Every structure is written in structure tokens, then in C-alpha cells.
Amino acid sequence: MLERSHLTIIREVDRQGSLTAAAGVLCLTQSALSHTMKKLEQALGTDIWLREGRSLRLTQAGQYLLDVANRLLPQLDRAEERLSQYAQGQRGTLRIGMECHPCYQWLLKIVSPYLAQWSDVDVDVKQKFQFGGIGALFGFEIDLLVTPDPLYKPGLRFEPVFDYEQVLVVSRHHALAMATHVEPEQLSSEILLTYPVETDRLDIYNQFLQPAGISPKRHKVIETTEIMLQMVASGRGVAALPRWLVERYANEMEVVPVRLGQQGIAKQIFLGAREADANIDYLKAFFELARQQMS
């Protein structure tokens, strides 16, 4: 009754803006689409488009169908991809989702030995999710989630895979460069460089500045780690990054790490997956590799 082809047509008409254009993309005639959808409308008993002059506008039912199409078609595509991998004797594709910038840096270290070890598994990394990483796991958009926020719920399995300290990075010539640690107040006269995410998702805000009621002099947003460090090195501001990351760049750049507060800020990265996938060998292997890296 409601077939994959119907969903495909709805989605393509929405993308292309007209039946004719969609027909071109789908390698069919405009007439074919018109017939197919008319039949569906009759079967459902409701119109999908309002015919306004020579253009189409989705009805409420049509809009709903479009949402369904956008949700289910990618899953069908994925299923086919997966099956073709079975056919070729390949293992599959490991779709990894990430929810934080340090996650990415950590991931880089793991993926490379993983690819070497599992030559018949492809790795695909995604960063944007309509409903967040958890939603992407539940929605079968990804198979593995790298995140600082684990979620112990039925159907999911999380495991800490990396501990690190979040530190302040300053130029070697900065006044704070020699300090054993820095207090929130000392940042009120600094320019803070961060990745472009909401401030309450930044550790330096929610675990350091906000509890003390302090704001930096200015807040600048930088996309990439390397540029951020170069800005810090040239004295344009300070940033908060994982200690291990700072240390790796310490040789080539004039930057030094400084502890945030007396205790420092301890962070963890978690790896999460669906319980249903618990016995996929190449997924288990990723967890295993992550555990090894930890020590």
C-alpha cells in the first residue's frame, strides 16, 4: 500500500520543487509520477498536495508523509548498503558519531590503528545530528557515539575510554605561564577562545567561570584547534583544551598548559553503542582498542 516508491517521490518532489523535475532525477516521466501519486491519494483517501495553479504545495498529510520519508528512506538505503557489504564479504561500515571537539582529537588516535587492523571495515564519522547523538544511536543513524555525556538507559551501553585534564592554554610569554594554577578571577581580563558551541556546553564555563560568576573580557569563537593554538601562541587570547593535546603541540608552538583551579578539571570521554549490536565483532574490537589505548 504505502510503498518505498511513494516516499521516494514525495521526497524528490520536495527537493526539486516540481513533479517534472523530480521525474527527471528519478529517471521516470512526469506522467508516471502523477499516476502513481494519484493512485496513492485515492487509496489513502486524502490529498497529498494542494494543486495551486501549476505548482504543488504539501497538505498536512503530505507534510507528514515527507517527514516519514526523510526518516525511513535513509534507513532503507543503509540497509541496502549493509546487505551489499554482506554480499561482498566485507564486514561493513562503522558509523561513528561525535559530540565534542576533544572527542575528535581522541578519535584520530584510535581510528588509524583500527583501520589497519580491520581492513574490511569502513569508518564514517558524523558530527551533526538532528536529535543529538543519543537520538542518532536510537535512530540507527550511527553505530557508535563518542561523547562526554554517557547515558545509561536500556538499549544502550556506555563505557569510559579516556580520562584527561582540561587545562588553560596560554602563550609561553603570558603572565600566567609560570603559575601552578589559575583562579576564575584571573580570567576576567583575558580574551577567551573557544570552539563554536553553546557556552553552557563548554567545561570552562559550566565548571569554572559560571560557578564563580566570572566572565572573560571577551569571548572569541574559533573553528579549528590549530588556529586556536596559533592565536594563543601569538598572545591574542587564552583557550581551554585537553592537557595531552596541548603537550603534543608544546614543541612546535609557544604554548603552555596551566591547571584550572587548584584541583584541575577532570574529564572523561565515553564510547556508546546499542546493546543490540553488542556481538558485532568489528564493533567490539573498537571498544577493545579504545580500552588498550587507555593504558
Add this chain to the structure above:
Amino acid sequence: MLERSHLTIIREVDRQGSLTAAAGVLCLTQSALSHTMKKLEQALGTDIWLREGRSLRLTQAGQYLLDVANRLLPQLDRAEERLSQYAQGQRGTLRIGMECHPCYQWLLKIVSPYLAQWSDVDVDVKQKFQFGGIGALFGFEIDLLVTPDPLYKPGLRFEPVFDYEQVLVVSRHHALAMATHVEPEQLSSEILLTYPVETDRLDIYNQFLQPAGISPKRHKVIETTEIMLQMVASGRGVAALPRWLVERYANEMEVVPVRLGQQGIAKQIFLGAREADANIDYLKAFFELARQQMS
């Protein structure tokens, strides 16, 4: 390529155990199914079943397809149901999921005025979820979740709708009936009656007994609230229930509430939904009604 019909056949063959039986259920001939699936196997390049004598056994690819079928077919069915509701001018079905027993009692109070107010909306209540309530929300199995554990994640929206106190219920003739409150130690000689859920999901355990390292003399499991209260009334044990629930039965049954600890145990019930559904009027109305009930 991979069509709904293929998924339907895979699922039905799995349910019925044979092509022939599945063909009967699907109102087709055995030959039709055989042809259809053979074509799919050729297109995919991989077998779906191992032909063992006169019976079929799923290959790895087939098992995967079955999983896909069990995941996607219900969503397609749901979409059709929804569209037929659009066609009839009905609003739709509100699928509510529940994750705790007090939730059910609370829900009963809300659903009845809701049904009166929204005569063109059906309500369906589910209690079992393969991947928990959160998974059911993300997986479009339900539209609304009633739970004591909210989850503030992108894509979801939670809201507290009910505050109550969890109290101990004892018979009117029980030694504790007159006490202002009860300490954990006093339960070590009692028989505790609870709903059949894991103990660490029971508030009286994880918030009262376990912190004090106390166990009750015995622990009996009862399915329904009424029987539980009758058991309590007849002096067969004590139970932990919401205060308002106990008070509602206080007239007809010989039971009294007693505070758990000096502070009492404060509880909240939350209502959760997908953000994407935020502007469905009959869903908004449910939240609204819940808010009103609160005061």
C-alpha cells in the same frame, strides 16, 4: 529495490516458519513468495535463507533483513494509520508510554478529562519497551512518555507535571500506624510488598533502605495496587506508595500513610515528548491539562 513487500515476506516467513504458511497469511501463493525473494536475492547478490532440505534458515544477511523489517514495518503501519486518520478528519492517536506504577495511577486521572475534551483523539497506553521509554520516544513507538526519570537531550522535551510524596502504607492496627515517621531500621522486621520491578528501581530501596544498609524481613511481589493495599490492610505486610494514592483509599480500606524518614521521600513525575511534535495541538493540550491538574 528493497521493497516493503520483501520485508513483509521475511517477517511473515519468520513468524510462520515456512514460505507456504506465510503465503497463506499474505493471501498469495507459495510460488509468488519464492519468485519474489529469489529475485531479491539475485539483486542483492546474497542469499537470505539457507535451504536446508525442505526448510529455510536465515543467513546472516537474512537475519539482518529481519531486524530491519521488525524495525521499519511497524513505522510504515503507523504512518498509514496516521494518514487514514487525516483522511477521516480525525486528529490521531496519542500513544503514551509509562515507566512506573505511580505514573499509571496519575495518568488515569488525566486521561479521562482529556478524552472528554478531545473526542477525536484516541489514546493508547503502552508499558513495555524493548529499548526503554526513551528509546521508544526516539524510535517513534510512542508520542508521550510518563516517567520519573526525565532526560534533557536534544530532540526531547521534558516537563515535571506532578509532585508527590512516597510514603509507607501500613494497616490501621499496625504498631507504626501512629508514628510521625519511620526509620529504615524499623522495616527490618517487616514484610515489604512491592510491584514486580528490579529492586534498584524501587524508591524505597534506593532512597531509604539501601543507604542505611537495611533489608526487610521478606520481600513479596504484587502486581496490582488494590491487592497490595488489601494485603496491607489485613496486616500481611507494608508497602511504599504515593501519599495521594493511599489517601484516596483510606476511606474504604484500613490503611494509613507514614512518612519515610524525617524528611520524607519527595518524588516527581515528568511528561516527555519529541521536540519535533511540539506544535501538535492535541499533544500540547495534554501537557496543558497536566499542568492544570498540578495546581
Add this chain to the structure above:
DNA sequence: ACAATCAATTAATTTTATTCATAGATACGT
């Protein structure tokens, strides 16, 4: 007012799905 563009429609045609009839294989009962 005219050309261009788009969706709907009808009838013809092609493609696809389904059935019928039958063969081959295997389990089960006697």
C-alpha cells in the same frame, strides 16, 4: 497575447508480479 511551463488524463504498451502446474527433495509414519 503569446510562448513556456507544469500537472492531469486517456489509451497504448511495456514491465512486473502472480498463478498454475509440476518437479525435486526431505521428513514422517506404518
Add this chain to the structure above:
DNA sequence: ACGTATCTATGAATAAAATTAATTGATTGT
């Protein structure tokens, strides 16, 4: 061990469905 019942697979025939070609009517922009 033999026959029977019960599976699935297969080829040819048939029914059903999707698709096209050709055309119409409507609308937009120039």
C-alpha cells in the same frame, strides 16, 4: 523400506500493474 505428505524451486502462461506517449487545460511571465 516404501509410500505419502509437505516443503521449496522452476518454467511457462496469465493477470495485473506500472510506465509511456501524446495531448489537454491551466497558469505564469514577458
